């Protein structure tokens with residue numbers, strides 16, 4: 001068992017922003033959780049994706065949809081696991097996102113089942129280039145029901161993450177009733193095609209986003225028109241979520257430069273840092289990785305991924321998720 005490879009200690013040291021909360025990384029103890037109908041079924045640990053036998057697929061809206069799954073190394077059919085749906089970027093696939101977030105490398109993620117929905121024609125709904133009529137919100141709800149009937153899941157600890165088009169879809173999900181089953185939402189380089197103004201969304205949600213100023217695909221400052229449609233200014237979008245979550249009570253907090261990045265957060269009442277944003281000066285269109293060995297880091301240097309290793313975003317995401325469940329998160 002490759003436990004020695006888990007990125008626990010190194011991320012705490014490298015991810016300065018996450019260090020303060022790193023020791024909260026584990027969800028509540030397993031035996032206190034509500035169990036789904038999939039408890040009792042055995043599963044093989046490791047990464048599995050769809051094949052020609054129809055494994056790892058579900059029919060949604062009359063369309064066969066695919067997914068991949070990362071089963072924890074010590075999967076126990078009688079313990080309920082937290083769950084993350086992790087959405088890939090446009091033209092990517094489940095396996096690419098598996099290698100971007102690399103949850104499988106983290107000790108804390110061994111308490112989660114990770115599911116990687118596969119976009120229809122490699123994209124998710126929202127941008128104009130997505131295949132018309134494909135309903136990824138319904139797919140998400142159908143896949144969640146399917147996963148809960150097949151694996152032992154704690155329904156109070158269900159989360160969504162994604163990159164680029166997949167990150168934008170996580171925002172679309174957060175703004176939808178389909179997002180009511182999810183406790184928190186995290187994105188990197190999110191392509192926010194469906195969220196262009198403060199009133200476009202009326203949900204309260206725990207939201208974490210990361211974006212770099214050298215992102216030329218989804219520019220930080222937004223774009224009036226692009227391949228997939230107009231995009232908002234990311235900084236403005238963060239303030240919208242601050243207001244959506246906290247209204248006039250929003251307590252905004254911005255750090256100074258933390259070494260190539262800074263953080264902005266909004267809090268109110270019990271919702272500490274319920275909207276949290278990481279802003280990188282030199283980062284491109286990437287899932288930030290302190291080790292520099294994920295899929296994005298393997299891109300050409302001109303994409304500005306491997307050069308920026310100041311934050312290990314996956315450990316930030318796991319710490320953020322560990323702070324929220326369906327009972328404590330806003331919107332429910």
Ligand SMILES: *[C@@H]1O[C@H](CO)[C@@H](O)[C@H](O)[C@H]1NC(C)=O
Pocket residue numbers: 048051053054055
């Ligand atoms: C895929 O399906 C085949 C045929 O139904 C089955 O024998 C096989 O065990 C399945 N593989 C996995 C990984 O579930």
Ligand SMILES: *[C@@H]1O[C@H](CO)[C@@H](O)[C@H](O)[C@H]1NC(C)=O
Pocket residue numbers: 049092093094095096
């Ligand atoms: C995903 O894309 C990669 C890179 O193009 C490819 O090697 C891999 O086979 C694909 N995986 C799946 C599950 O489609």
Ligand SMILES: *[C@@H]1O[C@H](CO)[C@@H](O)[C@H](O)[C@H]1NC(C)=O
Pocket residue numbers: 091121130131132
């Ligand atoms: C699938 O995506 C490709 C571009 O990646 C596009 O050319 C094609 O039209 C798309 N197919 C459908 C059915 O939309």
Ligand SMILES: *[C@@H]1O[C@H](CO)[C@@H](O)[C@H](O)[C@H]1NC(C)=O
Pocket residue numbers: 194196197198199200
């Ligand atoms: C805000 O966005 C929504 C949804 O895209 C749109 O219907 C509405 O007209 C926009 N409102 C303003 C003031 O631009």
Ligand SMILES: *[C@@H]1O[C@H](CO)[C@@H](O)[C@H](O)[C@H]1NC(C)=O
Pocket residue numbers: 020021253254255263264265272273
């Ligand atoms: C909340 O976010 C701010 C940065 O905006 C940070 O300084 C602070 O440590 C965070 N608090 C917690 C509890 O994570």
Ligand SMILES: *[C@@H]1O[C@H](CO)[C@@H](O)[C@H](O)[C@H]1NC(C)=O
Pocket residue numbers: 213254255256257260261262279280281
């Ligand atoms: C945060 O960092 C970005 C990128 O370097 C910079 O544009 C912005 O002014 C910084 N914000 C604060 C509050 O320091």
Ligand SMILES: *[C@@H]1O[C@H](CO)[C@@H](O)[C@H](O)[C@H]1NC(C)=O
Pocket residue numbers: 099293294295296297298299
């Ligand atoms: C992830 O992608 C990088 C860059 O392409 C590659 O070097 C590495 O071997 C991949 N890791 C895994 C676990 O697939």
